[in-house]
Amino acid sequence: MKVEGITKKFPGVLALNKVNFELFKGEVHAIVGENGAGKSTLMNILSGILHPDEGKISLSCSELKVENPYMAKVNGISTVYQELSLADSLSIAENIITYQKPLKRFGFVDWETMYKRCDNLLKLFDKKDLKPKTLVKELSLAEKQVVEILKAVSSEPRILILDEPTSSLSRLEVDKLFYLIRQFKKKGTSIIYISHHLREIFEIADRVTVFRDGKDICTNKIGEVKEQQLVTKMVGREIKTFYMGYNNISSKEYFIVDNISSKKIKNIKFNVKKGEILSIYGLVGAGRTELAKAIFGLDPIEQGQMFLNGSEVKIKNPAMAVKNRIAYVSEDRKESGLYLEKTIQDNVVSSKLYSYQKMGWMDDGQVKKMAEKYIGLTKIKCFSAKQPAATLSGGNQQKLLLAAWFQIDPLILIIDEPTRGVDIGARNEIYNLIRNMAQEGKGVIIITSDLPESLILSDRIIVMKDRRIVKEFLRDEATEEKIIASATGVAI
């Protein structure tokens, strides 16, 4: 595939500026770049969701006009979208097999074959819990991500586009995806792979192209370039590996979760101290998000108690959690995080609207001031605080979500996948912000699938498996190998 001189303008931004890009048959071509560099915009053009203002795409030397997603499919282009594209009220099977459904006589759908095909696909990721008939709305974000991947591969594409396919997957699922990618490569499929995890790029890609400010900066074979060089090209400056010192932790147990169970988690017991960052690790389906939801009042607690600063807190719904100053930053910014149609500034103040009232009216000046402060703190790339949140790139939406919760000043902050889709430069800024929250005496609970992140950020790590806590590590005793071993139940 050849992309020549593609330009795409949005109001106030030149998202792509005469981009050239070449994809060979059977190669894995990675694209890296800061949040807002234009990666997803190009992928949306290749998959027929957006139309370029200028430029040309050709496939096997003949020009290709991808006017809509259906034409992309017909031409063998299949995409795993960064902001998933599943239909929540349909089953896994209906979501995965949308194109060329198996049919019986008289054009009726052959459900039996469809479920069997879907079951075989689910086996690729070893997901025994997931059944073809399960509705997508019942899945966690990571499980949805697996379904999104299976949906894209089910049609045996010629070109497979993966836009941040692993942002909520843990290492074990990443391995399964890489195995799948290698199989596809052998069959001659070409793959475009976008990720902010450079480790993944060096593991799976044959070539890598850097995007910056809507331009393609350079393309290299993977063996000819070092990680540091890529980072410097992406952000235009050097970034040192991040190291965090020790937090100043009080010895008192500040937030205590005592033996709670819900429909989805069993007998969970742990505590967080004032000033501590605790992270929870586990494979997809281990029950981490379900734990957060139980604490925050989204899933009813069937037994057990919780204590904050010495007194019991009873939480039956999220409003009660917020009242007790417990915040939960959801992993799913699209579904349950942001108000996408509202402006950036409205989103920043959304969780604490009452404090911006002046004689019954919203104090616009105050809202603007606060929004600007947090846009600056989290380094959101935008042209105006009044642009809709939907027009931000994936990583910048993530920063906005954090900004909205940081400003309510909680005592206990639970963050599910804090840096999902955030680029390397901004990642460090977010780590700093989280650390500052802890330093101010809050208790921070981080749920992350990114092991290096967990090791950098946390004072203590607990590991979940099969909806229970199976292990706890202090920062100094934790290693990637040990954590993975307890998450998978394999002895080392």
Ligand SMILES: Nc1ncnc2c1ncn2[C@@H]1O[C@H](COP(=O)(O)OP(=O)(O)OP(=O)(O)O)[C@@H](O)[C@H]1O
């Ligand atoms: N629908 C839209 N309306 C206005 N601006 C948009 C729209 N979609 C994207 N943009 C802007 O285009 C630029 C490129 O965004 P894009 O989503 O392609 O970035 P990206 O490289 O995928 O970033 P990320 O790593 O955060 O996913 C950004 O400045 C973004 O705000």
Ligand SMILES: [Mg+2]
């Ligand atoms: Mg993107």
